[in-house]
Amino acid sequence: MKKPFTLIALLATLPLSNANAADTATLTLNMDTVWVAIAAALVFFMQAGFALLESGMSRAKNSVNVIMKNYVDACVGSLVYWLVGFGIMFGINHSGWFGEDHFFVNVADDFDYTFLMFQTMFAATAVTIASGAMAERTHYRAYLLGAVIITAIIYPVYGSWAWGGAYGGSGWLADMGFIDFAGSTVVHSVGGWVALAGILVLGPRMGRFSNDGRAHPIPGHNLTSVALGGFILWLGWFGFNGGSTVAASANIGLINLNTHLSAAAGAVGALLALMAIRAPIYMTTVINGSIAGLVAITAGAATMTPPFAIITGLVGGVVVVAGERLLYLLRLDDVVGAVSVHGFAGVWGTLAAGIFKHGDMFNSTQILIQFIGISAAFLWTFPVALLMYYLLDKTVGLRADSISEQRGLDFAEHYEIGYPEFQLEKLHEKRG
Amino acid sequence: MAAIMSVETNGDASAISLEEMTRMRQAVYTALLPFFETNALLEAIWLWEEEYATVDDVLIRRFVQEVCTGEMTIMVNSVQHNLMAHINDGEAPLEDDPYRLMVAYRAGHVDTSSPASTAPESPTxxxxxxxxxxxxxxxxxxxxxxxxxxxxxxxxxxxxxxxxxxxxxxxxxxxxxxxxxxxxxxxxxxxxxxxxxxxxxxxxxxxxxxxxxxxxxxxxxxxxxxxxxxxxxxxxxxxxxx
Incomplete structure (x- = not known):
């Protein structure tokens, strides 16, 4: 993540007359603001992508609940991030471990607001990743409490290590030279490890893995919305990666080209992997492959050339298929494949950013630093999230009871039905 | 007599007639019947009788939350919905007044732990x-x-x-x-x-x-x-x- 104002500072040193330099600096600031604000809006639009993709992969009786999780975690996450998270992540970072100011930002410079807006969207993305994995069996209140802790502590603390110190000081991983341009690890792996912790504490959905050892597929109710969600995420990612320049700079073209090629390669990688293992070519897996390509390129989008972006995406797609198989063997029920897509592909992408760094490829020191960053993310995020969900389960209750699962969380948690014309479960209402 | 006692308990006798009190009790009993077992149901009716019978409808939610504990928590909305429907619909068919049952329950004359202890019934x-x-x-x-x-x-x-x-x-x-x-x-x-x-x-x-x-x-x-x-x-x- 490039620090704000770098480009402005550079332009200010150009040998122009004072008046021209001032105009140019103002123009540059305006252009930066416009681009980052648009990018923030694109990243926000990703919430719609997540909501459609996740609800489509869930059963109809849980569709409202999934949408509500996506909708409200973005709201709660944004408020908490403004209140606490942003300060921890980007405030003055003397220790290298967390920021110390810029909490509940009130009065700041114009571009600081833009930067905060953009970063808030990132936090919202990180927090929403777990919702899909934990779909169809999580108590709504417990989930939202988890979202608060993620945006207040889990995400910003790790973020401060890798990206911290925008207003002074620096994170310890950033000091080592850790590359994670737009957050393969900072945003996506962190979200993926939180999701992994969540599904471990929750256990699988009722009937997903039966008593006699068999696994029962639980198809989603609307694959059309899954595809639309995939397209929206892809579009939003141009803001996610392109906006991470935090400036209207010339390399946005390369970044977004890499983003696009990697996504395309991710879909192809997943498709080839499915064909190689003679599995049906599942649409959901192919879409997850493209998202894995997007996740993977996020770390190195600005430091790779297009051929290596394609390799990164292609491998990302394969990683998703392998990851889904691994979770299946471990009897872990990840409804949308979030752990594979965001966790595993994030790990691969962050490594790839070190391996394929333009002008310094296969540098073992850089790869080691990448590995340290990846390990730190897991060692911080997973145990804390595991503890958090365990405590939530023991206090407010994380797992919905089986009768709520049978009736669907739409009815049990929200007293609303996503598709009243089709859902027979509504008949329970009449019988009590 | 039952209704008079309960109304006096609440100290608001002028606010509600005996007939209305009985009808309300029948309505609450009928509304809660599908959701609770006998002992929990009678406890709930007593709670309503003693604390909520004469209060405003807006406090019904509090009553429902008080009786829907444990695994019944998820049914709060359904119970409230059913309750409001029965209380407000003057035409709705209601069960008999449960007051005798309530008194017997308080006196320990109803074996609520085992509804099967009563004689076998014809299927309802x-x-x-x-x-x-x-x-x-x-x-x-x-x-x-x-x-x-x-x-x-x-x-x-x-x-x-x-x-x-x-x-x-x-x-x-x-x-x-x-x-x-x-x-x-x-x-x-x-x-x-x-x-x-x-x-x-x-x-x-x-x-x-x-x-x-x-x-x-x-x-x-x-x-x-x-x-x-x-x-x-x-x-x-x-x-x-x-």
């Missing part, structure tokens, strides 16, 4: 529905896969043994026999909650051995088949009248 409409639902569901499971259906019955048989907290032993034994043999009328009375939990048990077993997708489909078809039968009965009754 709900009981008939319950039996039909179970029978149809079992048939559909059989049609899908006989061996898996057998496993589901065994699963339910084992799980029913753990229901001692909410059912009498004779009820449990009757249900276990009935489900294994799948026939005849049930002699005991089961509350709506008990019936619901038994149906849920079979559904859970179906999830485990048929998968949630098939279990959902079969469960949905079972409900539909009963609805269909009801509709047919209505038509038959209408045609007979004609």
């Amino acid at each position: 409409e709900n009981m008939q529905l319950f039996q039909t639902l179970l029978t149809n569901m079992n048939r559909m499971l059989e049609a899908e896969n006989r061996y898996s259906a057998y496993l589901v019955r065994n699963y339910a048989d084992e799980a029913l043994a753990e229901y001692r907290g909410s059912m009498s032993i004779s009820q449990i034994n009757e249900l276990r026999n009935w489900m294994q043999n799948n026939g005849g009328d049930l002699r005991h009375h089961y509350s709506a909650k008990q019936m619901s939990s038994v149906l849920h048990l079979v559904y859970t077993g179906a999830c485990a051995y048929f998968g949630p997708k098939l279990a959902n489909d079969i469960h949905g078809m079972t409900i539909k088949s009963v609805e269909g039968a009801g509709a047919v009965d209505d038509i038959m009754a209408e045609s007979a009248e004609e």
Whole structure:
């Protein structure tokens, strides 16, 4: 993540007359603001992508609940991030471990607001990743409490290590030279490890893995919305990666080209992997492959050339298929494949950013630093999230009871039905 | 007399007539009946009588939250909805005034832990529905896969043994026999909650051995088949009248 104002500072040193330099600096600031604000809006639009993709992969009786999780975690996450998270992540970072100011930002410079807006969207993305994995069996209140802790502590603390110190000081991983341009690890792996912790504490959905050892597929109710969600995420990612320049700079073209090629390669990688293992070519897996390509390129989008972006995406797609198989063997029920897509592909992408760094490829020191960053993310995020969900389960209750699962969380948690014309479960209402 | 006592307890006798008080009690009793077992139901009615009978409707939510504890928490909205519907609908058919039952319960003369201790009853409409639902569901499971259906019955048989907290032993034994043999009328009375939990048990077993997708489909078809039968009965009754 490039620090704000770098480009402005550079332009200010150009040998122009004072008046021209001032105009140019103002123009540059305006252009930066416009681009980052648009990018923030694109990243926000990703919430719609997540909501459609996740609800489509869930059963109809849980569709409202999934949408509500996506909708409200973005709201709660944004408020908490403004209140606490942003300060921890980007405030003055003397220790290298967390920021110390810029909490509940009130009065700041114009571009600081833009930067905060953009970063808030990132936090919202990180927090929403777990919702899909934990779909169809999580108590709504417990989930939202988890979202608060993620945006207040889990995400910003790790973020401060890798990206911290925008207003002074620096994170310890950033000091080592850790590359994670737009957050393969900072945003996506962190979200993926939180999701992994969540599904471990929750256990699988009722009937997903039966008593006699068999696994029962639980198809989603609307694959059309899954595809639309995939397209929206892809579009939003141009803001996610392109906006991470935090400036209207010339390399946005390369970044977004890499983003696009990697996504395309991710879909192809997943498709080839499915064909190689003679599995049906599942649409959901192919879409997850493209998202894995997007996740993977996020770390190195600005430091790779297009051929290596394609390799990164292609491998990302394969990683998703392998990851889904691994979770299946471990009897872990990840409804949308979030752990594979965001966790595993994030790990691969962050490594790839070190391996394929333009002008310094296969540098073992850089790869080691990448590995340290990846390990730190897991060692911080997973145990804390595991503890958090365990405590939530023991206090407010994380797992919905089986009768709520049978009736669907739409009815049990929200007293609303996503598709009243089709859902027979509504008949329970009449019988009590 | 009962109504007078309760009204006096609340110290707001002028606010509500005896008839209205009785009707309200009947409405609350009727509304809560599908959700609670006898002892919990009578406790709830007493709570309403003593603390909520004369308060404004907006406080009904607090009453519902107070009685819907534990696993009933998720039913708060349903209970409130049903309660408001019965209280506000003057035309709704109501159960008899439960006051005698309430007094007997307070005096310890009602064995609420075991509804089966009363003499066997003829099957009510709900009981008939319950039996039909179970029978149809079992048939559909059989049609899908006989061996898996057998496993589901065994699963339910084992799980029913753990229901001692909410059912009498004779009820449990009757249900276990009935489900294994799948026939005849049930002699005991089961509350709506008990019936619901038994149906849920079979559904859970179906999830485990048929998968949630098939279990959902079969469960949905079972409900539909009963609805269909009801509709047919209505038509038959209408045609007979004609």
